[in-house]
Amino acid sequence: MLNLFRRAMNILFVYPQYPDSYWSFRHALRFISKKASFPPLGLITVSAMLPPTWNKKLVDMNVAALQTKDLLWADLVFISAMNIQQESVDKIIGECVKKRVKIIAGGPLFTQESDNYPQIDHFILNEAEITLPLFLKDLASGHRPRRIYKTDGYAALTLTPVPDYHLLTMKAYASMNLQVTRGCPFACDFCEITSLLGHKVRMKDTHQVIKELEALYRLNWRGQVFIVDDNFIGNKKKIKNNLLPAMKEWMQNHEYPFSFNIQSSINLSDDEELMALMIEAGISSTFIGIETPEEISLEHCNKVQNQNRDLLQSVRKIQNAGFQVSAGFIVGFDSDTPSVFQRQIDFIQQSGIVSAMVGLLNAPKNTMLYQRMEVEHRLTTTSSGNNTDLSMNFIPKMNIHDLLDGYKSIIRNIYTAKPYYERIRQFLMNYRRPTVSRRQVKFSNIVAFFKSNLIIGIANKGQGEYWKFLIWTLRKRPGLFIDAMTFVVYGYHFRTVYGLMTRDDD
Ligand code: SF4
Known part of the structure; x- marks a missing residue:
């Protein structure tokens, strides 16, 4: 590989296809002639960390087909994926092996399941800001690079470059995305985020975020921008004092070209000043993990921020501040009884949360829930990463047939046309667009x-x-x-x- 390193290498980034799922929004995208909701932010960020003299090309398989000529052009193929993309990953690997192109893999799927992919030549795992430079150094020095580069450390996001947004076919996407923070201070037992990214919230400097907004603006992007952070308000003080005032000023100076969507914990509702600042900065919607209205299940899964509060009231406060709220709900907790299904339906209908993602509980690897299921010998398989495909990877306490019937009754009662339109009406009656x-x-x-x-x-x-x-x-x-x-x-x-x-x- 040393000889290759001495000339400008051809790097092909391949992003595997998503199956049709709640999150793909595939059937909604056809109305606005878009092919995918979001671009592959991880790959275009890695691209910006590679030597600028290398030639780079991106194939997002949600937007365009992977062609043989692309593989023949490439010296190295970089793949990043999540669990839900496994099927497409297997096909890409098969093609690369046939064409004898070396594969470099990273991202959540490979960080957790590298043992399952013997055909991959090199893994750049965990945080690329730390592991990628080690790989590049070995490559440049003429040593055969190691097969696995991983770290227990967490990178300072001040090291993260502006993603190579110019590699994207922007018009194919409904929204752009960017990252401000990594990590979450909470410890919900089913969540893999903290094992991947840690509890300490790391944050980009304000000027980095503004540079990313500038980059998108200069490339003529206008419209939705999704801030991918798992919990945007993990470090409230810093975003309140530094980031949001700067975003607000930038947005004013550029006549509000973007509308931001975020994910946050429900304690957003406790801070009116923060909500007002976010609205002024152009944040218009938030996704919240509500999970369940059952207090006992919230306790068991360690969702402390949702406990001891009137969840419905908290959602209303956030909506009244000017946000559209979407939310995640889960059934399949050990403490769930048959009454949980109707309680979930009532909560969702009363809340005016139009996009309610209801899933079956799963235990991803490296979570506290996974460890408990392992000790209790209840694991059955690995999590598919798609919590709306009726699969579970452990044996639930409730009879599985009753659980699936109850789950399907929630879906029917919130998504068939009549209750769905009722919920939109409920939302629109209370919503004032800022x-x-x-x-x-x-x-x-x-x-x-x-x-x-x-x-x-x-x-x-x-x-x-x-x-x-x-x-x-x-x-x-x-x-x-x-x-x-x-x-x-x-x-x-x-x-x-x-x-x-x-x-x-x-
Ligand atoms: S608040 Fe969200 S991101 Fe944080 S641990 Fe809980 S589920 Fe994960």
Whole structure:
């Protein structure tokens, strides 16, 4: 490889395909003629860490097919993946092996499952800011690089470069993404984030984040930007004092070109000043892990931040501050009883949380839950990484058939057309879109509207509810028509993913 290193190497980044899942939003994307929700941020960040003289090319298989000529061009193929992309990963590896291209792999799937991939030539695991320079150093010095580069340490994010956004075909994506922090101060027992990224919240400097916004702006991106941090408010003090005022100023100076989406813990509701600052900086929605309204299950899974509070009230406070709230819910806790299913349905319907991701509990490797299931000899397989595909990787306490029936009843009762549109109405009645995130009608909105009339209003089940909802929105909340239509196409995606389009439930 030394000879290769001396010339400009050809690096092919390959991002595996996602299956059709809740998170893929594939069926909603067709309305706005986009191919994927988000670009592969990890790979374009790694790209920016490689020597600038190397030639780089990205194939995101969610956007374009991987072609033989790309593999023949490449000296090295870099793959990054999550568990949910395993099937596509296997195909890519097969192609690379056939073409004898060396594979370098990193990211959450390989960090946890490197033993399962004997065909991979080199693993750059954990934090690339630490492990990638070691690999590059060995490569440059003429030593045969080690097979595995890993570390127990956590990198300072001040070392992280601006991602190579220019490698992306931006128009194929519904949203761009960027990272501000890594790590989460909490310790929910089913969550793998803290084993991968630690409890200490590490943060980029404010000027780094602003540089990333500038980079996106200069590449003419306008619209949604997802801040991928697992808990954006992990270090409230720093984001309040430094980051948010700078973001607000930048957004004002650039006439609010972006609308930010984040993930946060529910204790956001306890800090009105923080919420106001976030809204002023252009953050318009947040995803929150609510998991369950059952206090005993929250205790068992160590979700301390959700305990001893009126969860519904907390959600309302966040919505009233101007945020759209989406949330995750889980069934399958040891303490769940048959009444949990109706309690989840009631909570979701009352909350006006339109995008409610309900999943079955799973125990990813390196979590406290996994360790407990191992000790109790209840593990059955590895987690698929898709918690809406009806799979569990351990034996639940509740009879599995009752659990699956209950799970399906939640999905039916929140995603068939009638209750779904009811939930959007509930949300729209209380929602006031903040002035800073006013939405302009674009040509793509008009196209999406006509497509939805055809696809949802004529060609599929639940048409009656669709037209009733449109008329209601035009009469009661005309100023929120674009938001309403966005939720309508999300609903089409959810019903398709959950197989509700072919049932007689509407
Ligand atoms: S708050 Fe979220 S990111 Fe943090 S440990 Fe819990 S589930 Fe994981």
